Amino acid sequence: MLEANGIEKNFGGLKAVDNVSIKVKEGTIMGLIGPNGAGKTTFFNLITGFLSTDSGEIKFKGKDITNLEPHLISRLGMVRTFQQTRIFPEMTVLENLIVAPQDNVGEGFFDPIFYRKALKDDQKEKISVAVAILKDMGLYDQKDEYAKNLPYGEQKRLELMRAVMTSPDILLLDEPTAGVSQDYTDNMKSYIKKLKNERGITFFIIEHKMSFLMDLAEYLYVIDHGKLIASGTPKEIQNNTKVINAYLGTEG
Amino acid sequence: MDYYSQVILNSIITGGIYGLIAVGYSMIYSILRFVNFSHGFVAMMGMYFTYALSVQLQLPFFIAAAGGIVLTAFLGMIIERVAYRPLRFSFYLAPLVAVVGVAFFLESVALMVWGGGILSYDVKTTSFNISGLYITNVQIGILITLLLSVILLYYLIEKTTIGQAIRATADDIKMASLVGINSNRIVVIVFMLGSALAAVGGTFLGLETNLQPTIGLSVTAKSFAAVILGGFGNIYGGLVGGLVLGFAENLGVTVLPTVWKDFIAFGVLFIVIYFKPSGLLAKRQERGGRYR
Amino acid sequence: MFYHLTILMIIYSITCIGLNIVVGYTGFFSFARAAFFGIGAYTSALLVMSGVPFLIAIIAGGILAAIFGWILGLITVEMTGDYFALATFAFAEMTRQVFINWTGLTRGPLGLPGIPRPEIFGFRFSTNQAYLFLYIILLILVLLITEMYVKSPFGRLLKTIREDETAAQSLGKDIAKTKNIAIAMGAFFGGVGGALYAHYITYIDPSAFVLHITIFFLIIVIAGGMGNNYGTILGAVMLVLVRELPRYLGLSPAFAASLQQMVYSSILVILMLVRPRGLLGERKLLSEQSSEEGGK
Numbered sequence: 001m002l003e004a005n006g007i008e009k010n011f012g013g014l015k016a017v018d019n020v021s022i023k024v025k026e027g028t029i030m031g032l033i034g035p036n037g038a039g040k041t042t043f044f045n046l047i048t049g050f051l052s053t054d055s056g057e058i059k060f061k062g063k064d065i066t067n068l069e070p071h072l073i074s075r076l077g078m079v080r081t082f083q084q085t086r087i088f089p090e091m092t093v094l095e096n097l098i099v100a101p102q103d104n105v106g107e108g109f110f111d112p113i114f115y116r117k118a119l120k121d122d123q124k125e126k127i128s129v130a131v132a133i134l135k136d137m138g139l140y141d142q143k144d145e146y147a148k149n150l151p152y153g154e155q156k157r158l159e160l161m162r163a164v165m166t167s168p169d170i171l172l173l174d175e176p177t178a179g180v181s182q183d184y185t186d187n188m189k190s191y192i193k194k195l196k197n198e199r200g201i202t203f204f205i206i207e208h209k210m211s212f213l214m215d216l217a218e219y220l221y222v223i224d225h226g227k228l229i230a231s232g233t234p235k236e237i238q239n240n241t242k243v244i245n246a247y248l249g250t251e252g
Numbered sequence: 253m254d255y256y257s258q259v260i261l262n263s264i265i266t267g268g269i270y271g272l273i274a275v276g277y278s279m280i281y282s283i284l285r286f287v288n289f290s291h292g293f294v295a296m297m298g299m300y301f302t303y304a305l306s307v308q309l310q311l312p313f314f315i316a317a318a319g320g321i322v323l324t325a326f327l328g329m330i331i332e333r334v335a336y337r338p339l340r341f342s343f344y345l346a347p348l349v350a351v352v353g354v355a356f357f358l359e360s361v362a363l364m365v366w367g368g369g370i371l372s373y374d375v376k377t378t379s380f381n382i383s384g385l386y387i388t389n390v391q392i393g394i395l396i397t398l399l400l401s402v403i404l405l406y407y408l409i410e411k412t413t414i415g416q417a418i419r420a421t422a423d424d425i426k427m428a429s430l431v432g433i434n435s436n437r438i439v440v441i442v443f444m445l446g447s448a449l450a451a452v453g454g455t456f457l458g459l460e461t462n463l464q465p466t467i468g469l470s471v472t473a474k475s476f477a478a479v480i481l482g483g484f485g486n487i488y489g490g491l492v493g494g495l496v497l498g499f500a501e502n503l504g505v506t507v508l509p510t511v512w513k514d515f516i517a518f519g520v521l522f523i524v525i526y527f528k529p530s531g532l533l534a535k536r537q538e539r540g541g542r543y544r
Numbered sequence: 545m546f547y548h549l550t551i552l553m554i555i556y557s558i559t560c561i562g563l564n565i566v567v568g569y570t571g572f573f574s575f576a577r578a579a580f581f582g583i584g585a586y587t588s589a590l591l592v593m594s595g596v597p598f599l600i601a602i603i604a605g606g607i608l609a610a611i612f613g614w615i616l617g618l619i620t621v622e623m624t625g626d627y628f629a630l631a632t633f634a635f636a637e638m639t640r641q642v643f644i645n646w647t648g649l650t651r652g653p654l655g656l657p658g659i660p661r662p663e664i665f666g667f668r669f670s671t672n673q674a675y676l677f678l679y680i681i682l683l684i685l686v687l688l689i690t691e692m693y694v695k696s697p698f699g700r701l702l703k704t705i706r707e708d709e710t711a712a713q714s715l716g717k718d719i720a721k722t723k724n725i726a727i728a729m730g731a732f733f734g735g736v737g738g739a740l741y742a743h744y745i746t747y748i749d750p751s752a753f754v755l756h757i758t759i760f761f762l763i764i765v766i767a768g769g770m771g772n773n774y775g776t777i778l779g780a781v782m783l784v785l786v787r788e789l790p791r792y793l794g795l796s797p798a799f800a801a802s803l804q805q806m807v808y809s810s811i812l813v814i815l816m817l818v819r820p821r822g823l824l825g826e827r828k829l830l831s832e833q834s835s836e837e838g839g840k
């Protein structure tokens with residue numbers, strides 16, 4: 001589904017991402033792990049078009065998307081979240097969700113004039129979809145609260161829900177559990193499983209904490225200093241000496 | 253050839269003045285990432301403080317200028333206390349809007365006290381002819397003082413403990429407070445120092461041309477342009493940018509009709525902003541930072 | 545005096561409702577307002593003076609301003625807050641220099657005197673009462689159109705740009721295009737406001753379009769409450785009173801001018817200290833129930 005070949009990115013002589021190739025299969029949960037500063041987020045920015053690559057090729061659903069603008073990549077069905085959660089703080093929880101769908105009627109300049117009826121019907125439908133998601137994943141009671149007033153963990157949950165509202169084929173999550181409590185981490189795990197089973201969404205997840213992905217992901221890539229150092233099932237990764245050294249090297 | 257060496261000399265003088273004002277501005281910007289809209293208006297006030305002391309109170313010019321600089325430094329402190337510090341962690345537009353208010357307040361004060369007419373300092377000028385170059389005693393004085401100010405500033409920033417603290421704060425304000433630097437105190441010092449430099453520049457502007465209460469705005473715009481030209485994040489960036497601007501202005505007039513001079517000045521500013529925007533990545537961090 | 549002040553309030557409200565789209569909803573601090581105001585004023589005045597009907601002329605003024613807004617938007621699309629503010633400021637000053645120096649068209653600093661008062665289908669609005677009536681209708685129209693946009697998904701999209709452009713892009717929103725439309729829309733109402741101003745005062749010159757007027761407009765929007773059109777109207781009412789009343793105190797014109805500037809700049813600083821988000825805040829426009837009722 002998603003394929004990247006030989007991706008490279010330099011920041012002023014420093015190789016942030018060095019010849020990385022990955023493949024994400026449809027209907028799976030895959031992970032990208034590595035110590036802090038290994039280039040994981042940079043790699044995500046490259047795939048999603050927020051940074052331009054120096055060399056390499058990215059394919060999504062068979063289409064070349066290398067260096068395409070981020071909103072066009074998102075429209076193809078690949079949606080991401082951010083390590084530093086990016087919600088719309090001065091909008092309510094419900095508004096945060098309603099604004100997300102990509103087939104919203106009424107976002108063009110002439111729409112509010114010419115499609116008044118369609119616009120209203122569409123809004124009604126989107127609200128019910130959003131309400132259903134809110135009831136399903138929590139936060140329904142806070143739906144009219146400004147997003148900035150939510151605790152951090154719930155902001156992360158809101159960001160995920162907002163991404164789901166775009167009906168993506170694949171979701172790229174950048175450290176979905178960074179800075180949240182163990183309870184939230186467990187919750188997040190069950191959401192992701194649920195979304196994969198009920199909506200058939202493919203996941204590609206960055207994590208710093210290896211334990212989070214160990215029983216969630218089916219396949220893991222490991223990068224360190226911008227290079228791919230290993231890949232395999234969680235079991236294989238757990239016993240890979242290169243990986244253990246990389247983690248010990250930076251944290252010990 | 254002589255004509256152009258004359259233009260170059262004039263460029264260095266105007267450019268140096270702009271640069272000096274802009275350095276004060278870039279210090280505040282590099283530490284707080286804050287566009288101090290009132291900076292040019294502060295320079296204008298410095299210009300008039302000197303006028304009040306030298307012409308109205310009949311003090312000798314050098315003493316009057318020194319007094320003007322000290323008064324302006326205190327004005328900078330008051331602005332920081334009233335309009336900036338209480339709003340530092342408020343709504344992100346609030347400090348900017350507040351200094352816009354301060355700027356126009358200062359302009360209205362100047363208009364009320366000194367009137368809207370054109371004034372000038374009471375300084376005798378004599379012109380010298382040095383191998384075809386015309387230079388006045390005032391210009392020589394300006395050049396010498398400019399050089400001294402730059403050396404003094406360099407010494408202050410690079411060699412003293414206060415300068416070290418300022419540089420550390422400019423690098424990373426959070427980090428600086430973590431290592432025990434009182435960032436509030438540094439901000440006040442920078443506001444005072446920046447305003448003092450603005451007063452020096454403002455007084456020079458008054459000497460070179462004349463005094464008008466409405467110049468604040470164009471001085472603000474020019475210092476911002478100088479800072480952008482010179483590059484952000486570097487305290488001396490404004491100095492270089494100011495010199496470039498001085499050259500552009502003086503050379504521009506030699507080629508183009510004078511009535512379009514301001515059009516060209518703002519056109520240059522526009523083009524500079526267009527070709528040196530801070531880039532998409534910087535924008536992301538900046539916007540994110542405002543809310544959190 | 546009552547009619548005069550009220551008419552000014554309406555002209556400024558229309559202009560600032562446009563500015564609010566850019567500053568309040570989209571979150572960009574634009575200093576180009578005086579330019580759009582001036583473009584609209586000159587265009588409409590010159591057109592009517594050469595025989596074009598009033599209604600067509602003010603719309604033409606708005607459209608020309610919008611075209612300039614669109615171009616400005618294209619150029620500034622990647623600029624950050626501070627840079628955008630400065631670029632729009634440079635643009636406004638360049639425009640004013642054109643007003644001053646293109647003497648063949650604008651008569652430069654001499655200004656354009658004798659701009660005809662509005663005439664619609666043969667009826668000439670010559671008294672202040674008739675004026676007020678006409679301008680109130682136009683204000684209501686502008687308010688209805690803007691409210692419709694602001695409440696629509698388009699308006700919500702504008703807010704996402706203000707809140708977090710990157711996140712909006714990650715959801716697949718075309719931020720560049722939407723931002724451009726917002727600037728052009730704002731410029732359109734600025735142009736219409738300028739045209740209405742020209743036909744009311746009947747005389748314009750470049751000094752009416754200096755940065756001070758832009759600042760005045762920005763203060764109206766910020767004081768009233770950004771992202772709230774009714775707040776903008778409240779701001780216009782308040783600021784017109786603050787600005788114009790000193791003129792009626794029998795002071796010398798120069799002193800009155802600096803006094804009014806002093807008063808409203810102090811109000812601005814105090815307002816920021818007390819209510820940094822303006823008098824009226826932004827309203828929550830969406831709730832599950834109200835939208836369902838609205839849809840029925």
